[in-house]
Amino acid sequence: MHRSLNLTSIPVWKNLKKHAENFSRPDRHLKYLIKENSRLEKFSLKCNGFFYDFSRQRVDEKVMSLLFELAKARKLKEQFISMMNGEKINTSENRAALHTASRNFSGNSIFLDKKDVMPEIIKTRENIREFASKVHNGKITGSTGRHFNHVVVIGIGGSYLGTKFVSCALEAFADKDIEIHFLSNVDIHNFGNIVSRIEAGSTLWIVVSKSYTTAETIANTNLAISFMKEKGLDPSKHLITVTSKGSPGDDPKNPVLSSFHMFDFIGGRYSVSSAVGGVPLSLYLGYDKFEQFLKGTEEMDIHSKDSPCEKNIPLIAALISIWNNNFLGYQTQAIIPYASPLQKLAPHIQQLSMESNGKSVTQEGHSLDEPAGAIIFGEPGTNAQHSFFQLAHQGRPFPIEFIGVIKPQYNYKSKRVTNHQELWANLISQPTALALGKEDKNKAKYFPGNRPSSTILINNLSPESIGRLLSFYEAKTVFEAFIWGTNPFDQFGVELGKAIASGIRNEIELKNEQKDHSFEKMDKITKFYLDALFSGKL
């Protein structure tokens, strides 16, 4: 697909730059913008129980119309359709990006290299359903015949964060008498913490790694196997893998209870709806709940693919990101859900967005002429209000995405308002306060306002709603990349650290073997740290 090499040479990009200058004028302050007639009607959208309000963003009708022009110039819709159709849009790795296929229930085929990928995806889903059901009804048990009551997911990054987010969000639906634990970091403390909370005989370990060579995951798997052996258990009856066909985790020489496949056309950070999320979430919640979650993601996929730009929620959210990033100059974006079950959303989107869009090179291999990617962070509200909202209101401004849930999972009344209403009083007031600001002669009590935010509402915390929310962020992320012209599916930026770590690991091994090994080959700073590690003190 032909795309211009330089963002700054696109005519509408130039127009946006020019128009953005107007937004430093006092009369473009949000306190005026939000009072315009029909502000909310013009700058909000609703679809399938998902509401997106960008009325408190620093935009006007002209901005939006230029941004839609940009969307067309960058062929966003066409690119999204190509992605869903299995084109190899991950050009640097010559791969498709078919996470949407993992939740395709349309019955339609999706061809990749002339082969329909759907039969294998459907078969994997069926395998998951069957396996989970057998665990739940006790047909599959551990080596001592006991029901599985604990599931430990061994995985890191994309094999961890998405599943963690969804399992937290849907905790209220976990009625299978199974607790879920996550072993991600190689730090031995994590392992110690988990084994203190499980019972070996009733624990099922799920190793999630596409290549089955991820250093942290393999180190933790080795620990888990030793632990099982110490407890007199047969690891092959307590371990399942989610991995690529033919990887060391899918090798009959290393027998496991069951193995589920990952495909190279679904990247880690987009893999929650594949077996990566499917296996642990189906064990934890039941396959039916996982499928409801998938149906929610599919609904939002269809919305993203079929809605025209002007009605397309993730696409508009992506345009707003670009506006904030490249035209208003914000480098950071906070995500603040007013719902504790969504507490792991920000860490997941942190990975999804920053690993996808923290790039400086176009799909075609040219240097980007504008910065891409925002730094994402967030905590649930109201906690965030009592933590860093001082800076949000009176320090360096950054855009915020607020998220509210209309129906709570529980309803307690505490004095005159319910806790949920208390939460909403805050959810409603913060975007207003950030936008309006407040004059005060005492400069310490002056609020400049003009701080942009969006508000997302979802009806409830059902599996479908969580699915829509996840798919919204996935689509928003790839739309952003399509605008910048970057590849949101590779991650070469993690390679250099790994390569250097490998050389250091070799030195450590040498020293473990030969006590008199000195680190003379290393640069002085590295040598200092290696000496500190081995001396055991400063």
Next chain:
Amino acid sequence: MHRSLNLTSIPVWKNLKKHAENFSRPDRHLKYLIKENSRLEKFSLKCNGFFYDFSRQRVDEKVMSLLFELAKARKLKEQFISMMNGEKINTSENRAALHTASRNFSGNSIFLDKKDVMPEIIKTRENIREFASKVHNGKITGSTGRHFNHVVVIGIGGSYLGTKFVSCALEAFADKDIEIHFLSNVDIHNFGNIVSRIEAGSTLWIVVSKSYTTAETIANTNLAISFMKEKGLDPSKHLITVTSKGSPGDDPKNPVLSSFHMFDFIGGRYSVSSAVGGVPLSLYLGYDKFEQFLKGTEEMDIHSKDSPCEKNIPLIAALISIWNNNFLGYQTQAIIPYASPLQKLAPHIQQLSMESNGKSVTQEGHSLDEPAGAIIFGEPGTNAQHSFFQLAHQGRPFPIEFIGVIKPQYNYKSKRVTNHQELWANLISQPTALALGKEDKNKAKYFPGNRPSSTILINNLSPESIGRLLSFYEAKTVFEAFIWGTNPFDQFGVELGKAIASGIRNEIELKNEQKDHSFEKMDKITKFYLDALFSGKL
């Protein structure tokens, strides 16, 4: 104390701006700087088992010498001493900032309004020691005579994050058969989650609120009291308070098992070493461990007060922050501890730093002419590497503070290297990779490098070490404010949202009382959200 109104008019500030321009030159790339002779020796410091390495920051000897000049021009040491001596440096609230007094074991008096504050502080410590000991030996029990095995801390923001950080960091020392839980958010889900994990009869609730009017904390306390009554317990035998003398939480009309005092000269986010942290941490770990932690904080306080600028670790760290913020233009700062027990450090420092320094006004009430405050975020390594380090290496650069622990709490050997060594291979490699970068003809695999970081090492995860780390960040934060000339102890920026929320809460109450109440007085956007809340769907 006289300080210039404008940062930009300070001569050394101008010199720093000028010198900073040189750092865009290719020959100032970190890959050259770190190879200079004695780089590590010149740009690192060690004190009391705390090592601070800024050799991978984008600084040279001239930068440091100008920064030390700035430190002197801004009288950083004098201000720190004034703070520790009880001067009312929180001018906007006419208060002292005496968190350091809460860990003063020197025997010296500290006078505030001509009254020595130490006797009251020492008495509070003694009360905590006595109370914790009686709980541990069963002399104090709940209303059914059962030992307390669960402690729930009800508090938010500064009454939560610091204690949470320290309790996580020191979890390995918790040998009192007491589990600790934190109830912060008003979101009812948190309450439900905690009551599912405790036993009412053996649970002690600690309400932490200086004013005893914090909306979230009071709503949660009311829930806790109802819960205890439902379970047939006497709340006054299961509830203690940490609050100001004379607050509604320290009122004989509302009897509680015990009440501990907070002082208006210690702000929430600096209060871990006061009764705020002292009561829960002493119950969880034993008072002795808490005192060891205090001794660590005191050590670093003394270092910060007594060391000359050129040898003062928190002061230098603050200078580096200012250099990165105001001269090199970085707006964000990540904190990446390679130790899972430190996983709650970043959320705590996020509050400590962003609430202290997210300001735009000087102590004297003038608008700042330079931006202050950085956005702080972070996750433990190596998790962070598998999440957002793509952006760190190839996207918009941001400075990182790495933290390593020399001695692990546990030692497992996994194949040829231990898990702890694996962690260190990564801790060592990341700052190097970020600094050096790597040439590659394929731009997708090109690493620009020149990305600054510091590395902190601590000997172990002992209470003393954690105390030093906490005090390091507290001192660094106030030194930053002293440079900007801002007040790190007030937080007026949280008031506007609260005021608007209060109006919305009133409307919700009216609607709860009268079903036909419409929200006509509200602006249209607010009305839309209130209608959505009451209609229960989109």
